[in-house]
Amino acid sequence: MRREPPQTLGDYAPLLFPAAMLTIFFVVPFGTMIAVSFFQRQQGGFYTPAFVFDNYARFLSAFFGGVLGFSLLLAITVAICCVVLALPFTYMLTRMARKVQVVWLVALLSILSLSEVIIGFAWSTLFSRTAGITNILVALGIMSEAKALTPSFGAVLTGMVYQAFPYTVLVLFPALVRLDPTLTEAARTLGASPLKAFFTVVVPALRNTITATLIMVFIFALGSYLLPQLLGRPQHWTLSVLITDQAIYQSNMPFAAAMAVFLVLVTLGLVALTVIAGRKGEAA
Amino acid sequence: MSGLALQNVVKEFGSFRAVNNVDLNVPHGTFVCMLGPSGCGKTTLLRMIAGLDLPTGGAIRLDGDDITHVPTHKRNLGMVFQSLALFPHLTVGENIAYPLRIRGAAKEDQKKRVDELLSMIHLTGYADRPVAKLSGGQRQRVAIARALAISPKLFLLDEPLSALDAKLREAMQVELRQLQQKLGITTIVVTHDQREAMTMADTVVVMNGGEIRQAASPIEIYRRPADSFVADFIGQTNLLEVQADSTGRVEVLGQPIAGLALPAGASKGTLSVRPEDVHLTAPGAGALTGKVTFVRDLGGTIETFVDIAGRQIVAVSTPRARPDVTVGQEVGIALTPDVCVVLKK
Numbered sequence: 001m002r003r004e005p006p007q008t009l010g011d012y013a014p015l016l017f018p019a020a021m022l023t024i025f026f027v028v029p030f031g032t033m034i035a036v037s038f039f040q041r042q043q044g045g046f047y048t049p050a051f052v053f054d055n056y057a058r059f060l061s062a063f064f065g066g067v068l069g070f071s072l073l074l075a076i077t078v079a080i081c082c083v084v085l086a087l088p089f090t091y092m093l094t095r096m097a098r099k100v101q102v103v104w105l106v107a108l109l110s111i112l113s114l115s116e117v118i119i120g121f122a123w124s125t126l127f128s129r130t131a132g133i134t135n136i137l138v139a140l141g142i143m144s145e146a147k148a149l150t151p152s153f154g155a156v157l158t159g160m161v162y163q164a165f166p167y168t169v170l171v172l173f174p175a176l177v178r179l180d181p182t183l184t185e186a187a188r189t190l191g192a193s194p195l196k197a198f199f200t201v202v203v204p205a206l207r208n209t210i211t212a213t214l215i216m217v218f219i220f221a222l223g224s225y226l227l228p229q230l231l232g233r234p235q236h237w238t239l240s241v242l243i244t245d246q247a248i249y250q251s252n253m254p255f256a257a258a259m260a261v262f263l264v265l266v267t268l269g270l271v272a273l274t275v276i277a278g279r280k281g282e283a284a
Numbered sequence: 285m286s287g288l289a290l291q292n293v294v295k296e297f298g299s300f301r302a303v304n305n306v307d308l309n310v311p312h313g314t315f316v317c318m319l320g321p322s323g324c325g326k327t328t329l330l331r332m333i334a335g336l337d338l339p340t341g342g343a344i345r346l347d348g349d350d351i352t353h354v355p356t357h358k359r360n361l362g363m364v365f366q367s368l369a370l371f372p373h374l375t376v377g378e379n380i381a382y383p384l385r386i387r388g389a390a391k392e393d394q395k396k397r398v399d400e401l402l403s404m405i406h407l408t409g410y411a412d413r414p415v416a417k418l419s420g421g422q423r424q425r426v427a428i429a430r431a432l433a434i435s436p437k438l439f440l441l442d443e444p445l446s447a448l449d450a451k452l453r454e455a456m457q458v459e460l461r462q463l464q465q466k467l468g469i470t471t472i473v474v475t476h477d478q479r480e481a482m483t484m485a486d487t488v489v490v491m492n493g494g495e496i497r498q499a500a501s502p503i504e505i506y507r508r509p510a511d512s513f514v515a516d517f518i519g520q521t522n523l524l525e526v527q528a529d530s531t532g533r534v535e536v537l538g539q540p541i542a543g544l545a546l547p548a549g550a551s552k553g554t555l556s557v558r559p560e561d562v563h564l565t566a567p568g569a570g571a572l573t574g575k576v577t578f579v580r581d582l583g584g585t586i587e588t589f590v591d592i593a594g595r596q597i598v599a600v601s602t603p604r605a606r607p608d609v610t611v612g613q614e615v616g617i618a619l620t621p622d623v624c625v626v627l628k629k
Contacts, residue, residue, distance in 0.1 A: 185336055186369035188356040189440075190383040190430065196357075200386070204373040 037257035047254050055258035064242070064259070068266065071222060071238040078160045078221035079214045085161070086168035087210070091202060093169070094176045105173075108166040116163065120230035123159045124150050127231070155231040160224055164217050171216060175209040176202075211278045215271050222267060239263055286347050287312040287470060288333065288438060293342035295328050295494075302328045304494040305342070310487070312347075313468045315461065317481035320491035321517070326474045327442055329491075333472065334363050334440055346437060359438070362431030366443040368423055370415045370430070377402075377411030380430045387434070401429040404463070421452050428460070432467070439464070439471040445480065457483040478518050482506070490514045506558075512627050515556040522562065522597045524555040526626065536619065537593050539572050543621040554627045561623035562599035564588060564607045570616030572597075576609045590615060 006012055040050035058064075093104055114122075126132050127150035137143040149155055183205065187197035203210070225240035239259060247256035288310040295303040303325040310316050318326040331337040333344060335356035344352045351359060362383075370379050378385075380401050381394040389397075402408050405425035415423060424444065431439060444460075445453045461484040464471045475481055481488045482502045489499040490513075498510035509515035512523055526544070528534050528551050534544040536555060546553050567573050574592035588599045588607055597617060601607055609615055 180367055180369060182365045182367050182369040183371065185356075186363065186365055186371075187382070187386075188336070189334055189359075189361055189363035191357050191360070191386045191434070193355070193357050196386060200382075201371060205371065207373065 033257045039254040055255045075221040079217040082168040082217045090172040111166045116226045151233045159227040289345040291343045296340040315471045315486045317485035318489045319481045324491040325494040361438040362436035363440040364444045368427040441473045522557045526555045556625045559598045559600035563618040565616035567614040570618040572617040
């Protein structure tokens with residue numbers, strides 16, 4: 001097919017639809033949010049248009065800083081756990097028979113159909129003292145008595161990894177399927193054990209995919225606000241929980257908007273850093 | 285015995301027998317080409333020698349040791365894959381150093397060996413290039429150098445030259461053979477290109493249907509093929525049905541050929557005559573007479589197609605001995621017993 005640069009205004013017409021969609025569903029809401037973040041809050045009311053930095057100033061406290069730090073840490077931990085678990089899993093999955101692959105992928109997709117609420121309550125039951133998995137360990141004689149595993153950081157992490165795992169597998173799957181299987185075979189003929197071949201060939205050859213997957217899961221986990229509340233203590237609450245709290249229960253829309261904008265900026269900054277680091281690694 | 289020995293090797297995929305009772309001895313330092321049509325089991329056999337597939341039955345021995353169940357990475361071999369399988373995330377130098385790095389060789393030793401190998405494959409100074417920036421022939425050389433980095437006991441190549449264009453492939457065949465002779469390394473190449481096998485091999489192993497049909501030197505295979513499959517697969521040939529009558533006289537297409545004998549007790553057989561051994565004569569002067577149906581003049585060689593009682597015979601001659609024939613003309617064909625090979629059925 002011959003491609004020519006667009007000549008007339010009409011040639012740009014196919015761009016109109018995506019541009020309109022982006023404007024309506026992304027630019028306008030995000031612009032509104034940025035605008036609201038500078039508005040003045042009305043005590044007992046809603047807000048009035050203004051241009052004040054109060055909302056951002058309030059955010060720059062040790063408390064909110066700590067929550068932001070925890071949120072980022074949690075999201076990074078979830079991303080790393082997911083990739084560390086999903087990479088070997090997906091690698092083995094791509095080497096299985098087609099039928100087995102389909103069964104696994106359908107099972108994973110069905111997890112995606114579960115709502116966050118169901119996942120949260122299911123895990124809080126599984127981690128409970130009365131009906132949880134510790135009862136099985138007691139029955140097996142591994143533990144002396146059943147105990148509650150929730151609320152705790154481990155419970156939050158487990159729930160979030162469980163929720164993000166299918167996405168991770170689905171993102172990694174195509175790249176691993178496309179990976180030439182003779183690469184690992186070549187590594188084995190050259191003296192690498194299967195495990196060594198995985199770490200010296202599969203992982204480095206997929207570095208870009210792994211980086212992209214880490215970023216995706218990180219962003220996915222950053223928006224989570226139900227699971228930390230269902231499975232964690234207040235100190236395990238993320239910034240998203242506080243934003244929801246401010247926006248819905250405290251009716252402080254300008255402050256919630258300011259926190260959301262800040263979260264977006266920090267996220268974009270981290271993603272940019274990762275991409276730049278990846279580029280540098282490529283050049284070296 | 286020093287070298288590689290395959291003993292009754294069998295490989296089954298479900299109910300399909302890909303390799304059937306293969307016995308083969310490859311003395312140390314020999315260059316073996318496994319040749320056959322696709323699906324004949326040659327690649328499966330190579331993968332079993334490499335340890336990438338496990339045989340269903342039989343044993344593989346290297347220098348007397350049974351390596352049938354030794355994992356691939358402990359076999360100390362070098363293998364070049366059809367896809368080359370160069371690591372895309374590593375440079376040329378890092379690719380070649382990979383087997384040394386895996387074995388924990390010192391950095392200086394790795395660098396020294398990489399430089400040695402790069403000069404051997406005429407790519408000195410390419411160590412820091414990414415493999416994606418190399419041409420097909422250069423990649424081929426890098427894959428060979430990487431496989432030879434540890435001076436392996438066995439050098440295995442699976443259709444190594446199939447991705448190259450015809451001219452480069454011919455040049456690489458010669459280069460590969462010279463390299464192997466210089467290093468004296470036991471080498472097994474899988475190919476479906478009989479020209480490649482004839483160029484490089486000490487021993488050509490012709491396979492079909494999971495079995496070895498003949499294993500011999502290239503010229504032996506060409507001059508004395510074991511059966512009609514080998515005769516037809518290696519080079520061009522004319523296959524003719526022969527019959528012996530009660531007096532022992534042998535007839536080809538109804539015409540007696542003096543001096544030709546079938547194996548004792550056989551009354552029927554197949555005759556293989558190479559096109560270059562078929563000589564055209566005046567009609568009636570040869571053993572057979574037929575009609576010219578087509579002349580293919582390729583410049584370097586001239587192929588004359590002659591129809592005799594519905595059977596087509598091809599004669600090849602050089603431009604100097606150009607036969608003076610035209611399509612439709614009657615010609616005689618001389619068949620002397622010394623150029624005819626009687627094949628077992």
